[in-house]
Amino acid sequence: MPMGDRCAFRVVALAVAIALGGCDRDSRGPRYRGAGNATPRSGGTLTCSTSVAVPTLDPAIAYDEVGVMVVANLYETLLDYDAAVPGDPTSGTRLVPGLAERWTVSADGRSYRFELRAGARYADGRAIVAGDLAYALRRVLKMPDSPYGRLLSGITGAGAFAAGERDDVPGLEIADERTFVVHLDAADAAFAYAMAMPFSAPLREDFVVASGGDLRRTVLASGPLRLDRWDEGQRLVLARNPHYWDPARPFLDGVTVLENLPENTAFLLFEAGRLDLLDHVAAPDWIWLSEQAAWRPFLDTRAQMSVFGSRMNVTVPPFDDARVRRALNLAVNRDHIVKLLAGRAVPAHGMLPPGLAGRAELPPYPHDPAGARVLLAEAGYPDGFAVDYVTVPNDDANKLAQSLQADLAAVGVRMSIRVLSWPAFLDTVGRKDGAPFSMTSWIMDYPHAASFFDPRFHSRAIGDASSSNDSFYAVPEVDRLLDDARGAPDPAAAVALYQQVDRRLHDDAPWIWGYHAVMTEAMQPYVKGFAPHPVWVRDFRDVWLDLDGRGRRVPR
Amino acid sequence: MIAFVLRRLVWSLAAIVLVVSATFAMVVAIPADPARALVGAHADAETLGRARAHYCLDRSLPEQYGCYVGRLAHGDLGESYRTRRPVADILWARAWPTVQLALAALVLQLAIGLPLGAWSAVRRGRWPDRVGGVITLVGASVPTFVLGTLAVYVLAFGAGWFPVAGYGEGLAGRLHHLLLPALTLACAGIATYVRVARAELIEQLAADHVRTARAKGVAEMSVVFRHAGRNAVAPLVAVAGVDLGVLFGGAVVTQTVFAWPGLGRETLLAVLDLDLPLILGVTLLAAVAVVIVNLVADLVVTRLDPRTDPRFDGS
Numbered sequence: 045m046p047m048g049d050r051c052a053f054r055v056v057a058l059a060v061a062i063a064l065g066g067c068d069r070d071s072r073g074p075r076y077r078g079a080g081n082a083t084p085r086s087g088g089t090l091t092c093s094t095s096v097a098v099p100t101l102d103p104a105i106a107y108d109e110v111g112v113m114v115v116a117n118l119y120e121t122l123l124d125y126d127a128a129v130p131g132d133p134t135s136g137t138r139l140v141p142g143l144a145e146r147w148t149v150s151a152d153g154r155s156y157r158f159e160l161r162a163g164a165r166y167a168d169g170r171a172i173v174a175g176d177l178a179y180a181l182r183r184v185l186k187m188p189d190s191p192y193g194r195l196l197s198g199i200t201g202a203g204a205f206a207a208g209e210r211d212d213v214p215g216l217e218i219a220d221e222r223t224f225v226v227h228l229d230a231a232d233a234a235f236a237y238a239m240a241m242p243f244s245a246p247l248r249e250d251f252v253v254a255s256g257g258d259l260r261r262t263v264l265a266s267g268p269l270r271l272d273r274w275d276e277g278q279r280l281v282l283a284r285n286p287h288y289w290d291p292a293r294p295f296l297d298g299v300t301v302l303e304n305l306p307e308n309t310a311f312l313l314f315e316a317g318r319l320d321l322l323d324h325v326a327a328p329d330w331i332w333l334s335e336q337a338a339w340r341p342f343l344d345t346r347a348q349m350s351v352f353g354s355r356m357n358v359t360v361p362p363f364d365d366a367r368v369r370r371a372l373n374l375a376v377n378r379d380h381i382v383k384l385l386a387g388r389a390v391p392a393h394g395m396l397p398p399g400l401a402g403r404a405e406l407p408p409y410p411h412d413p414a415g416a417r418v419l420l421a422e423a424g425y426p427d428g429f430a431v432d433y434v435t436v437p438n439d440d441a442n443k444l445a446q447s448l449q450a451d452l453a454a455v456g457v458r459m460s461i462r463v464l465s466w467p468a469f470l471d472t473v474g475r476k477d478g479a480p481f482s483m484t485s486w487i488m489d490y491p492h493a494a495s496f497f498d499p500r501f502h503s504r505a506i507g508d509a510s511s512s513n514d515s516f517y518a519v520p521e522v523d524r525l526l527d528d529a530r531g532a533p534d535p536a537a538a539v540a541l542y543q544q545v546d547r548r549l550h551d552d553a554p555w556i557w558g559y560h561a562v563m564t565e566a567m568q569p570y571v572k573g574f575a576p577h578p579v580w581v582r583d584f585r586d587v588w589l590d591l592d593g594r595g596r597r598v599p600r
Numbered sequence: 601m602i603a604f605v606l607r608r609l610v611w612s613l614a615a616i617v618l619v620v621s622a623t624f625a626m627v628v629a630i631p632a633d634p635a636r637a638l639v640g641a642h643a644d645a646e647t648l649g650r651a652r653a654h655y656c657l658d659r660s661l662p663e664q665y666g667c668y669v670g671r672l673a674h675g676d677l678g679e680s681y682r683t684r685r686p687v688a689d690i691l692w693a694r695a696w697p698t699v700q701l702a703l704a705a706l707v708l709q710l711a712i713g714l715p716l717g718a719w720s721a722v723r724r725g726r727w728p729d730r731v732g733g734v735i736t737l738v739g740a741s742v743p744t745f746v747l748g749t750l751a752v753y754v755l756a757f758g759a760g761w762f763p764v765a766g767y768g769e770g771l772a773g774r775l776h777h778l779l780l781p782a783l784t785l786a787c788a789g790i791a792t793y794v795r796v797a798r799a800e801l802i803e804q805l806a807a808d809h810v811r812t813a814r815a816k817g818v819a820e821m822s823v824v825f826r827h828a829g830r831n832a833v834a835p836l837v838a839v840a841g842v843d844l845g846v847l848f849g850g851a852v853v854t855q856t857v858f859a860w861p862g863l864g865r866e867t868l869l870a871v872l873d874l875d876l877p878l879i880l881g882v883t884l885l886a887a888v889a890v891v892i893v894n895l896v897a898d899l900v901v902t903r904l905d906p907r908t909d910p911r912f913d914g915s
Contacts, residue, residue, distance in 0.1 A: 096869075099683040107640045188654035189684070191639040194647050206650075260684055276685075276693060277861045278767055302766070305859045308749060309765045312757040316764070437872070467632035467874040470641055489642060499642060507645040510633065 073338025075317040076597040078570045078590035086295045088589035090571065092321040092582065093302040093310045097277045102259040103242040104183060104190045109487075109581060112242065114280060114301065116580045119245035120266040120289070122158045122177065122224070123147065123236060125491065127586055128575040130344060133399030136578040137349070137491035139236055143172060143246065143266070143289065144224075153231025153533045156239070160222040165287040166248070167265035174224040176246035178216040183252065184243050185213065192243040195489065198235060200227045231531040233538050237490035268294040268585050277303055295573070295588035314566060317597070320589075321574070321582070322566040327386035330564050334387070344565045346576040347390055347398045349491050353558030354433070354448060355473070355484035359516045362429050363480060369553040370409075371419035375455045376448065377411040381559050384443050389559035394550040395486075395496050397560040399578065401535075402493030402542025406550045409557065416455040428456025434482040435461060436469050441483055444558070474510040484514070484555060491579055493542040494530055501549060502526050515554035522548055570597055608898070612891040619887040620880060624668065627876050628661055637681045637873040655681070668880065677884075678877035682869070687881035690866060695885065697767060698862035700774075701855070702847035704782035706840065709789035714836070716790070717797025722824060724802060732794050739791030748784045748857035756780060765859035781858040785851055789843055796839055800832035807831075834905040841897025845890035 094110045106115040124142035129135040141147070144158040164172040181199070184190050185206045196202050200215030217225040228235060238244065247264055255262040263271040268290075269282040280301040284294055305313070307326045314322040325333065333339045356363035356372075363369060378391035396403035420428060435445045442463070449459045462479075464472065472478035488495040499505050503523050505513035522545055529541035550557070563576040573586040592598050635651040636643065643651070652658040656667050671678060677687035720732035756762040768777030804810060805828045813827045814820075852864035863882055870878040 097683075100685075102684070105684060188650040189638050191643055191647065193650075194644045197646075275767075277866070278859075302859075304856075304861070304865060305765060306856055309752060309857065309859060312752065312764050316757060318764075465630070465632065465872055465874065467634060467636050468630055469632075470636045471632045499644075505644070510636075510643070510645055510648050512642060512644065 072315060073336060074342065074569050074600055076568055076570055077600045078572065079592045079598045081590050084295050084573060084586075084588040085590065086588070087297055087595050088591050089298040089300060090296050090320045090584070090587060090589065091300045091302065091318070092323075093305040093313070093319055095305060095307055095310065095324060097303045098274075098280055098301070100260045101263050101271065101274070103245050103247075104180075104187055104192060104259070106242065107191045113581045114282075115242040116267070117269045117282065117299070117582075117584050118263050118265045118267045118271060119242045120164075120268075121240050121242060121245050122160075123240040125240055125577070125579050127583065128346060128577040130346075130575050133347060134401075135399075136346075136580075137399060137401070139240060142240065147236070149236070149533075151533070153233065153531060154228045156226045156228075156236060157219075158224045158226075158239070160224065161289050162222070164266070164289045166246075167263075167270040167285045167287055169287055170248065172246045172266060173221045174218045175221075176248050177224045177244070178213070178218055179249050179252075180243075180245060180247040181216055182213055183247065190243070192241070195238045195241070195243075198228045198230065198232050200229055231533065233530060233532060233535065234490070234492045234494040237492045237495070241490055269299060272298065279303060290585075293585045295586070296584060299584055314568075317568065320568050320571050323564065323576070323581070325564045325566060327388070330386050330388060333566055339566065342567050342569055342571075344567070344575055345388075346563045346565075346578060348561040348563050349397050349400065349488040349578050350486060350561050351392050351395055351397060351496070351557070351559075352389075352444075352483070352485045352561060353392060354556040355482060355515045356554060356556070357476070357478075357480035357514070357516050358552075358554050359476065360480050362423065362425055362431075365423045366552055367419045367423040368425065369556075370551075371416040371423070371455065372452065372457070372556050373409040373553050374412040374416040374419065375451050375457070376409070376556055376558070377451055378409075378559065379411070380447055380451075381444060384447055385440060385559070385561075388562045388564055390562060392557040392559050394546050394557060395500070395555075396493060396542075396546055400491060400493060400496075401539050402529075402546065404543035404546040404550075406547065413451075413454045420455060420457075425456075428452075428458065430458040430460070431481050432479065433459045433461050434469060434472060434479040435463055436466050436483065437463050445483065448556070470510075473514045474507075474512075476508075476511070476516055482514075488579075493539075493545075494526070497526055497542065497545055497549075498530075501545075501554070517552070517554040519548070519552070568597075569600075605895070605899070608895055612895065615891060616884065616887045620884050621665075623880060623883045624665055624876075627874060627879055628664070630874065632874055633657075634681055634874045634876055637875055668877075672884075677881045680870070680878045681875045682873050682878070687877050690878060691863070691881055691885050694861060694863040694866055697860060698848060698851070698855075698864070700778060701782060701785060701851060701860055701862055702844060704778050705785040705789065705847050705851075706844055708782055708786035709793050709843070710840070712786070713790040713793025714797050717794040718801055718824065718829070720794060720798040721801035721805065729798075732798065736791040736794050739787045739789075739794075742787070744784060744788065744853045745857060747787055748781070748854055751780055751784050752857060765857075767859075767861050777858075781854050781860050784857070785847065785854040789847075792839065792843070793836065796836060797832065800835055801828055804828035804831050830904075834901045837897055837900050837904065841894045844893045845886075848886060848889050848893075 096110055098114055099108060099111050100106050101115060103115045103119050106112055121142050122144040123139050125136055126138045126140045143160055143164050145161045147156060147158045149156055160174060166172060181196060184192050185196055185202055193206060199213060201210060201213045202215060204210045205213045215227040217227065219225050245266055251264045261274060265285050268285055268288050270285040272283040273281040283298040307324060310319060310322055311329045313319045333343055356369055358364055382389050382391060393408045394406045433445060435441045445461045449461060452459050473482045486496060486500060499512040501513060501517050501522060503518035505511060506516055506518060525541050525545050529538045532538040532541060565576045567574055570590040572588050572590050577583040635648045635657055638651045639647050656664055679686055680690060716732050720729040723729050752764055756764045762780040763777050766777055768774040810823060810828050813823050851862060852868050855862040855864040867882045
């Protein structure tokens with residue numbers, strides 16, 4: 045090789061070595077530590093990210109996980125869910141006062157009376173009054189594309205108002221400036237939970253009118269944070285709401301949410317100390333973090349209010365035979381599923397996730413291929429059968445479909461996998477003559493058993509198309525139990541009824557119960573007071589940064 | 601020339617109408633309900649019905665198409681189903697970063713690819729040619745998501761020479777953030793330009809007029825760049841025209857890896873969610889951009905090589 049050539053190659057080799065050397069750090073633990081403050085300290089801005097863009101800030105429209113997470117920190121509702129506490133699976137699902145300092149339910153369970161806190165204000169300093177709550181609910185009912193109108197359909201007169209048949213909603217009563225009463229057509233114990241969802245947050249009519257009715261980017265904040273700036277698709281900057289009803293909260297000066305950051309890139313930024321929180325950690329990164337002693341104390345997990353599995357159309361063969369459905373539940377190796385998801389899941393044997401009231405102690409379906417073969421033979425399928433399985437284009441869904449395919453092959457069921465886009469998938473599984481066997485999942489609207497059972501297993505949720513009860517499971521006894529539980533004035537009685545439903549569904553097995561997803565969150569050592577919230581995912585009210593006296597992070 | 605341009609514009613308009621109509625037909629042919637994208641997977645039949653009625657999704661397909669074309673004629677591209685944001689706003693916000701990235705990638709492709717191709721041609725069979733060959737092979741065979749991820753890990757996270765992701769603020773910040781994604785996006789194209797420039801130049805260097813120039817004692821630099829190079833430019837401009845269209849529309853992976861706020865990722869999500877107004881808006885913009893770029897490229901080629909002028913009669 046001539047001299048010039050050698051020189052050129054050496055320069056390239058040196059550059060690569062320098063660059064790679066930068067990656068080979070002696071320690072890849074946290075770069076910063078907490079300053080050692082014993083009590084919460086105010087100040088500082090927390091930076092986190094999402095792998096998608098925030099679609100909208102309109103509380104009546106925001107429906108996806110990221111949108112709800114942001115909106116829940118901007119808008120305060122009458123009621124709220126308690127703070128998440130590490131190690132307590134029921135925390136985060138109980139109702140606590142929000143803007144309403146107290147609420148009562150009438151003896152017949154049909155009227156809810158909310159009393160607003162004195163001094164509750166919007167971020168612009170103006171008072172929040174009962175009329176604003178009625179206006180916000182009427183707005184949701186009038187919006188043709190709000191996903192939340194259905195949660196208000198039980199309010200007296202709501203249906204006629206939404207259909208344009210009348211101009212008022214008699215079920216929304218403004219008793220006085222600080223007292224708001226909602227009247228329902230029938231007793232509904234789950235209604236209070238809907239009043240903790242951001243779509244029910246108060247809105248001032250003059251503000252909405254001045255915004256041209258468009259609250260996508262215009263926010264009338266009543267929550268702990270207000271909107272400071274939004275470079276759509278890039279970053280959302282939230283700042284402390286100085287008029288928040290709780291003067292001690294939030295501790296943070298602000299929160300910056302970086303949008304559209306891929307998981308791998310977010311992980312690198314987190315390691316470099318440029319992100320304070322990291323969620324949805326990819327499987328290899330989660331395994332790596334879990335193995336690092338320096339990172340382990342700063343990882344947290346929490347079962348999401350969700351359930352994943354495979355749903356079967358119970359009205360068509362071979363799934364119309366409960367023995368077949370039970371056999372498939374026995375064929376599945378749930379430990380394998382948990383391993384495939386790198387521990388970010390807990391096995392499911394029924395519908396309700398851990399920590400939710402109404403969940404019964406269910407006997408687990410063991411991985412028992414021999415038992416499955418016996419049941420299949422009893423049902424008339426000694427050699428199994430061939431079936432199509434529909435799933436969605438998602439890494440985890442694909443992995444799980446292949447795992448299921450292998451598990452079912454072991455009991456003689458020959459499964460072909462078909463991948464459809466999400467809208468096409470929903471279309472086919474929602475029709476009785478559509479795909480009879482598919483992946484399925486459900487994430488609650490609010491943390492109440494009714495939010496899981498009613499849309500998926502009540503016969504009311506069956507339609508000609510777009511059935512949310514896409515197993516087409518119609519059992520009068522289950523319908524009755526669900527209706528009784530909704531109307532039960534005593535919460536303990538309702539829980540007992542829901543437990544009966546949980547047991548019945550476990551035995552009838554309209555789904556192959558798969559797993560409950562587990563949220564994973566890694567945080568920098570100086571982030572305090574944070575735990576993944578089962579409903580809000582990230583609730584910034586109690587979060588504080590353990591910084592030094594000058595508000596700087598302390599290097600490790 | 602004016603007649604040529606007008607004729608091209610008429611055909612271009614027809615092409616754009618065809619592209620948009622075909623896209624509309626393909627999206628609505630998918631057996632899926634776009635109303636689901638509007639009101640979510642939990643929606644009941646009543647909610648879906650109201651959303652369908654509000655967005656004209658309950659009408660016949662010709663009516664829906666007529667509705668879209670009618671609004672388009674008034675400059676209204678509609679609202680994204682997923683975000684409720686006006687499509688025109690999305691395109692406006694995302695088009696400039698997309699153009700920046702595409703132009704930066706093209707400039708890098710030309711700035712690196714052309715000299716390397718020329719060097720490979722002049723030093724054919726020697727080490728510069730081999731280096732060019734290796735770059736061509738690597739650039740053409742390594743997928744962008746691998747190259748992008750490696751670039752982020754080694755150059756941004758490891759060496760700290762570049763920001764890991766994002767758009768940056770201010771001119772210096774923007775350029776700093778732009779360089780790595782542009783370089784990643786340019787890599788495959790650099791290989792193309794090395795190959796095309798090398799092949800064209802080798803062909804031209806063997807041409808009679810080049811041999812004559814050399815025989816007359818013209819300096820080698822002048823032979824390569826004035827006599828051979830000039831004739832090799834026309835095919836390169838044609839390639840650049842097509843390439844720019846691809847760069848405008850095909851940078852999904854690069855934009856995703858570097859969290860670059862371009863149209864690519866937005867388009868991908870729109871397709872996955874069957875967000876019809878946004879899909880049609882992006883298609884329309886891409887079609888217009890490709891048509892304009894190709895028209896300009898054709899005009900430049902005609903200028904550089906009179907034989908490609910439609911009025912050229914061979915004399």
